[in-house]
Amino acid sequence: MRSATDHVAQALALVEPLGVERVPLASALGRALAEPVRAAADAPPFRTTSMDGYAVRSNEGAPGLWEVSADVPAGIAPAPLAAGTVARVMTGAPMPDGADAVVPVEDTDRGVDRVEIHRWPAAGAFVREAGEDLHRGDEVLGGARLLRAVDLAASAAAGAPDVSVVRRPRVGVLITGDEVRPPGSALEPGQIFDASSTTLPALVEEWGGECVGVRVVGDTDQAVVDALDSLEADLLITAGGVSAGAYDVVKSALVPHGVWFGPVAMQPGKPQGLGLWRGVPIVCMPGNPVSVVATFLVVVAPMMREMLRLPSPAVGTAVAGVGWRCPPGRAQLMPVRFEGVRVVPATAGGSGSHLIGSLAQAEAFAVIAADVSEVLPGDTVGLMGITP
Amino acid sequence: MRSATDHVAQALALVEPLGVERVPLASALGRALAEPVRAAADAPPFRTTSMDGYAVRSNEGAPGLWEVSADVPAGIAPAPLAAGTVARVMTGAPMPDGADAVVPVEDTDRGVDRVEIHRWPAAGAFVREAGEDLHRGDEVLGGARLLRAVDLAASAAAGAPDVSVVRRPRVGVLITGDEVRPPGSALEPGQIFDASSTTLPALVEEWGGECVGVRVVGDTDQAVVDALDSLEADLLITAGGVSAGAYDVVKSALVPHGVWFGPVAMQPGKPQGLGLWRGVPIVCMPGNPVSVVATFLVVVAPMMREMLRLPSPAVGTAVAGVGWRCPPGRAQLMPVRFEGVRVVPATAGGSGSHLIGSLAQAEAFAVIAADVSEVLPGDTVGLMGITP
Structure with a gap:
């Protein structure tokens, strides 16, 4: 009996990392990062204030009444600060040249033309230097990962409008069995509900793939062959028809094509098949729901992670x-x-x-x-x- | 200063659980379960075999040569087992009436018309009784949760073709600031990249909501009002324009409408706004990326979970x-x-x-x-x- 470890190694040998494509940030959630993202500009891009308040030359003065010579909202390039004056600045606004500290608005009377400053700041107070967070070209985001919202936040903040991701594995699913009926059917004697048509596409989606089609066929070799040939995929998964019985149709249809079938030393999921169908990796699993999930997690998930250039599940x-x-x-x-x-x-x-x-x-x-x-x-x- | 705990309590008081809708299993991944799923039939629905082999009357005999009187694939309703004979059965096939044990195929010569049985089974061997796993009406899936592939697997296997889920919160996003430019832009002096347009829709999606629109407007009250009025939403989120500065446009536009603004005792995310915009809950957060993420996780995620009838994040x-x-x-x-x-x-x-x-x-x-x-x-x- 083949060990589960050997079986997974054989499965991994059948797949290769997929190609890379660029996608806009808006459609990158959940995709596998392929290349590091680097900052497009310094962050912050200019000297800025981290508080609403008044920009001052810290070596000039002391608390008291000051002339407000300029008003600096975010988004404009201010003139240099006139000597002996202060400039009203909003959080995130550029610091005027010459100014080197900010008096928070809470430490003033909030004046517009003139302002009473209650507490004088030290040099550098509430000033953020250009590039303090990131320098242009710094790596913001690296390492194989499925992109989360916070990763996209970092990319966007660093100015990258799109990211290189690995193409999603296209996975085709085939369910066999004369006895399976869709959930919601009235079961005739001997029939059971088909869970795999629901389970496998959902697992494929959770693990970062795209299900390109689900075929449900009865127990004839030709139906199996036709269904597999109708699926344009990077990976094929079948459920049902793999054990030692006379009607194990997946096995009878695929053995002539060189696909391996046999017992794998795991429970559940003992009878399995593995190989290539016209060059495409194919995993054949027993049809019952717990075997489907267990075989997916043990055999298919590592294959998909390999295709996505991600480490095997920990x-x-x-x-x-x-x-x-x-x-x-x-x-x-x-x-x-x-x-x-x-x-x-x-x-x-x-x-x-x-x-x-x-x-x-x-x-x-x-x-x-x-x-x-x-x-x-x-x-x-x-x-x-x-x-x- | 309002404590973060008080602020979150105020935020939760603004929202109510959303309504329920039925969706097919194929589109239920990631949705919030609203009602328990019950088994539509016994599982297994009939007495069945867990092995390929030969169904026997265990009290009849002993190892030796036996007549095979029937062949029972999965999916058919077999005739009762004739006395003094055995029936060939496939995994998952119904047991013929009268048969009460299965000889695995490995313990035979695999005969078709007659079979040599090497080891005789005890009563019940490899037989699964109807309803052994579930009885019709048993709860298969319950408890508030975001549905995973394995949950859908259990539903499908239990025969439920669709599930009751909570409607997704529709969330509208407004970004303000004359200084923000889309990632990929060449920044002019004083400008910064807009990360929130990427971050907030991605967070909304991760937490089970649907982003109905993202508006990016400059610093005028009218633009803020018009943008908010253009969003048909259950919840509104704004980023930027909330602190104490003269140009804090979200604050100046919304204070006249009764929205609360003030400091919340958290870092980052101190300046915030919270209230109703024409009856719709609105959360106003500072514009920088880390504040956006922190405020979303602390304030918005619990609101969305409440709408989704889920417990607050642990x-x-x-x-x-x-x-x-x-x-x-x-x-x-x-x-x-x-x-x-x-x-x-x-x-x-x-x-x-x-x-x-x-x-x-x-x-x-x-x-x-x-x-x-x-x-x-x-x-x-x-x-x-x-x-x-």
Whole structure:
């Protein structure tokens, strides 16, 4: 049986980093940064005041009544400050040449033509020098990341109107099974609801990809082949039809094309397929909902992160709050929730591949190595995030 | 000076939970769940097998050669199992009436008309009872939350084709300032880049709202009034023009309409405005990028969460890895990053409202109470997330 680690390594070997494109900041939220962003200008771009008040020459004077020789709102280039006078300045306005300190408006009588200054400032008070925050060309934003609002804020403030991001992986999804019906259907005997048509596109979107199509087909080889050929994608994912049964259509359709099928030492998600479909990487997973999520997180998410030029999802650690059994010889993926700082199985039922309710309760997946047969309360376990 | 806590309470008093709408699962990712989702049918809907293999009457026999009287793929309703025979079953297929255990295919010679069974199963082996996972009407998904892919997976698997979600808050954004220019512009003396036009719509989207428009206007009262009147919104946010200066246009335009302006005891984000604009809640924040982000997280995010029927963002705790100074009498919001398990200021410059680079470095904001004048290494500090 192939180990989960080997299987993921094989999967990663099938994909390559995708190309780069420039997008305006307004459509960059959630995209993968490809190149550092550098400041287009000094920030602040000029000497400025951090307070509303009066710009003065600090070596000139003392508290008392002063002539206001100019009024400097933000956005204009002021004349030099006349000797023996002060200039009214608004937060963010350029400092007049010659002025080197600001008296906050709270320390004055707020005069317009003349102002009574109650407290005289030291040189540099409330003045920000040009380039104090950033110099032109400084890196504002770097390192592989999915862009957050605060990253876009830094880019915009530094004057970059667009950013280089990695193209989104285009992912095609194929669901097989004569027995699956859309949620909302009245089920006939033997039929079940199709969860994968909902789950896989949503997972693809959460992890930074674009789902280019979802096909749901019955159990014939030709339907599988036609559906795969109709998807223009960087990565293909199938759900259902991969185990050892006589009607495992994905397997029967793809084995002749050289796609590998076999057991992977993980629970859930043991029967899997992996390979290339006409040159496009393809991951074939069992059809039940918990297997779909577990296989996506373990196998597909790292592939998508590689395509997006991002590091593989981090596996952290947590301490188990209760004990549970693990399947012999298979890595276990257990949906867990937090009780205080410890994790416990999300539902009483454990990691069985059919436990629908555990998905909605889960805050993370615990990852237990294949050679562990039982988790004891207080044991440290691996912890994998459900979202990036 | 109004405390940050009082200010947030005033802000929350201005908003109410928004209405509810049903959306199909395919467009529910990231929406706020409004009502529990219940199972539309038992899951599994019928007695089924969890393995490919042969369904048997466990009390009938022993290893040996058996007649295969039926072939049961997934998706059909099988006939009862004839006495003295077995039926070939595929994972997920209904169990024939009368059969109560499954011999996995690995324990047989995989025969089609007749099969050699090597190991005889106990009653119930590899059989899943109808409703073992969920009963019709059981709650699959409940509790206020922003819907994740795994939540949609549970809904779909339980047969719910759509979900009740809270309507997205429609948020209008107004940026003021004669001095602001779009990123990418060549700056004239006195001009700065407009970051808020990028930052605020992206924050609104991250926190589950919909930005209905961004207006950027110069410093005239009429332009502010006209711009606000052009935005059809549940919540209005302005950036810039709120401090004590002569040209603080948002303040001068809105004070006559009863909007409160004054200092709030927080750093950054001290000068603020809050009230109603023709009945619509309005939050007025200073224009610089770090103040915009801090005010959004402290004031606007809780308002949006209230509208979305979600609890206010949690404030956790962390341990400071280094010490830093805090402003007297004001709550401090310090962009921080993690060094191991401890937090340190995201950049050397601290929490000054102009520190563009700190936003991109930040992994969270530390929150320091107003009565703390200095954080020491090892102190416990409040910790606020940058994203929901």
